[in-house]
Amino acid sequence: DSGVTQTPKHLITATGQRVTLRCSPRSGDLSVYWYQQSLDQGLQFLIQYYNGEERAKGNILERFSAQQFPDLHSELNLSSLELGDSALYFCASSTRGSGAYNEQFFGPGTRLTVL
């Protein structure tokens, strides 16, 4: 158990809908990262928050957004869902926002299926 929690574990929805994925980082971790994992693309970095502020963006679509709240939990919002958005979404946390030892600890993931 990494100490990172994600809900829900599974999510099935229809095209065009909007969903929210939730992540709670390890106790004491200030950074939260979101990743998308699909069979063909592997693990793709989406976005990072550090202590409530956006730190970096990766391959995140404009239909997707995220935020980190004062209690450090984070939410990833996916809207106007398409079939291709079906994937595993992982949240990871780390103590710091950067540095050589920026070791990230992953949650169990949310499996999103868009029908």
Place this chain on the structure above:
Amino acid sequence: TQLLEQSPQFLSIQEGENLTVYCNSSSVFSSLQWYRQEPGEGPVLLVTVVTGGEVKKLKRLTFQFGDARKDSSLHITAAQPGDTGLYLCAGGGGGSNYKLTFGKGTLLTVNP
């Protein structure tokens, strides 16, 4: 764009055999991390290497960071069925560069 190529993509071996998987890039990384992921679960951090030429051992697993910090290898001795999983390498930029770049992984199956 920093890319990490992992090889082989798939590896199926018998229990007790030794194996090596590779992680290569044309870019220099300040650190290299190895993760193991089981189906439907999140990646679990195995090790971080930061110094060129560094070798770290974790029981039957030996990790090496290349001298130029562009490549890494993972060697498993006497593989066991419990070693089955997707092995991912991830390169870190260091300093103010927070981002980890992941390879697509090596899917290892160890048959009893």
